[in-house]
Amino acid sequence: MTSLPVNRGRWSPQRWRAVVAAALLAAALAGCSSTAPDLDTDAAQKLQAKVLTVSQSAAGNDHAGALKSLDELVAELDASAAEGSVSFKRHQSITKAIEAVRADLTAAxxxxxxxxxxxxxxxxxxxxxxxxxxxxxxxxxxxxxxxxPVLPPAQDNSGSGNKGKGKSDD
Structure with missing residues (x-):
């Protein structure tokens, strides 16, 4: 079994977690039930577009941009819930996934x-x-x-002999 090389300098564990968490968030948005929809198709497409922006920013190591996009996703989710395009149950599950992504992005x-x-x-x-x-x-x-270094010239004491040493020249 061969494993793919991983460039750890480019894809840190925090980065992988952020991308995986964003993918899980996208999966939470994609699910549909057989009864009344928890998530309107138009709302799902808008939210998935925001999730894609979060994922791309996280993959590009733009944590601040990813967090900003996540805030925009929350605003879009709340607006969709207010107009009835997202059920309360789905709103809660998506919000939980968003908070997990936010924690991973903040840590990264x-x-x-x-x-x-x-x-x-x-x-x-x-x-x-x-x-x-x-x-x-x-x-x-x-x-x-x-x-x-230049040394001083040597002194010549030949003429003065014994001057000052207690002996006289007489």
Whole structure:
């Protein structure tokens, strides 16, 4: 059995959960009963279009956009329920699915923000380390290129001999 490769950097577990939750929400909208419909066909199509927008935003890692679309979905659901296109029972089940999606999207957004902050810290630390290494290399290069220190000329004491040492020249 062969498994498909997964690019974890692009499809995080939070992202998968958000997409799966949105798909479950779409499935909740799609069900129809054999008796009086819990969900009018026109209302179902409008709600499914909103769910698609939520799914696409979540798949694109646009958590804020997905949450905004989810708010629009709630408004559409409430409007459909108010006009009688959605039964109370179906409204409750869809609302429950929406809240599960909202929780997953919020968790994914918090995780993405934490990952971004950690990446920013790591980049700043790497830059500081690179700057320190560059400064050290520049200092070492400057030390190599500096001229040798000039020593003072040696003093010649040949003519003065014993002056000041307690012996006289007489």
């Amino acid at each position: 957004m918090v995780q993405a923000e934490a990952d971004a902050a950690a990446a920013k810290e790591a980049a700043a630390a790497a830059k500081a380390e690179a700057d320190a290494a560059a400064a050290k290399a520049a200092a070492e290069e400057a030390a190599k290129q500096a001229p040798a």
